[in-house]
Amino acid sequence: MSKNNFGNRFLLGLAVAFVLPLSFYMIARVLSKDKIHLPGHYGVERVENATVDGKQVADTIYHKVGDLDLTNQLGDNFSLNGTLDGRIVVVNFFFTTCPTVCPKLIGNTWLLQRAFRRNPKIENGLDNSVHFVSITVDPEHDTIQALRAYADRYKADHDHWWFATGDKKAIYDFARNELKLVTGPGDGGADDFIHSQKLVLIDAKRYIRGYYDGLDTADVKRCADDIVLLTMEKEKKRK
Numbered sequence: 001m002s003k004n005n006f007g008n009r010f011l012l013g014l015a016v017a018f019v020l021p022l023s024f025y026m027i028a029r030v031l032s033k034d035k036i037h038l039p040g041h042y043g044v045e046r047v048e049n050a051t052v053d054g055k056q057v058a059d060t061i062y063h064k065v066g067d068l069d070l071t072n073q074l075g076d077n078f079s080l081n082g083t084l085d086g087r088i089v090v091v092n093f094f095f096t097t098c099p100t101v102c103p104k105l106i107g108n109t110w111l112l113q114r115a116f117r118r119n120p121k122i123e124n125g126l127d128n129s130v131h132f133v134s135i136t137v138d139p140e141h142d143t144i145q146a147l148r149a150y151a152d153r154y155k156a157d158h159d160h161w162w163f164a165t166g167d168k169k170a171i172y173d174f175a176r177n178e179l180k181l182v183t184g185p186g187d188g189g190a191d192d193f194i195h196s197q198k199l200v201l202i203d204a205k206r207y208i209r210g211y212y213d214g215l216d217t218a219d220v221k222r223c224a225d226d227i228v229l230l231t232m233e234k235e236k237k238r239k
Helices: 003-030 101-115 144-153 168-178 217-238
Strands: 044-052 055-062 069-071 077-079 088-094 130-136 161-164 198-202 208-213
Touching: 069 161, 088 101, 088 217, 101 130, 101 198, 101 217, 130 168, 144 161, 198 217, 208 217
Parallel strands: 088 130, 130 161
Antiparallel strands: 044 055, 069 077, 088 198, 198 208
8 A cells, every 4th residue: 555545544534533523413412412421520629518308418519720811823812711701622732843742732633623613514513612722831932923823834723723822820820720730840930841742621611521632543532522522511501
C-alpha cells in the first residue's frame, strides 16, 4: 500500500470516527433519555448531610469552575463564564512554538471542532452549544497576531474556537486550582511553566465533566461522545 493511500485511509477513518457523535446524537434523541448514562462530575469539594423523604443522605458538592478573563485571536476580550454563559466548553493549553505535543493536541481539537460544525439538517445545530478554548501558557510571546496565525493554520472556526491569551498568573492559577490539572507547584512567575496535553470538558453550569488525553484519538472520540450527552442534558433541563 502506498504512503498516500495509507494516509487517505487513515484520514477517512478519523472522519468516520468523528461523524459518529452526530449519528449517536440522532439515534439517542429517539430513545428514552432516562436510559442514557451522562458523564460524571469531577472535583469533590465536600460532602454534606441532607434530608430526603425523611431520610439522611450524603449530598456531594462538586467544584464549580471559576471565571477567567482572556483575549482571543480576534483581539476580543471575553470571560469563560460570562461571554460563554450557558455553553459547554472544551479547554486545553498550548503554546505556538511547541514542536511536539501541541501540534497533535490542536490537530485533534480541530477534529472535535469539525465533528460539531453546524449541520443544516439538525435544528439549532450543535455548534451553538459547544465552544472550544485553547489557552496559551506562554502569553509573553504568543501575541494576538501569533494566535491568529496559529488559528488560521489549523483552520479554526473563529466563531466557535478561540485561541486565547491573558495574564500568566491568572492562567496558571486557573489551570491548577480551577481545572485541577496536575501541573506541579508554581506561582505563574517567570520561571514557572506548565504543559498539559489534557482536554477538559466543562458543562453549561461550569462543572468539570471529563478529562481526556488530547493526544489519544480514542480518548478524543470519547470526549466527542460525552459532549453529545451533555448537549442532551441541556435540552432535557430546558423542558
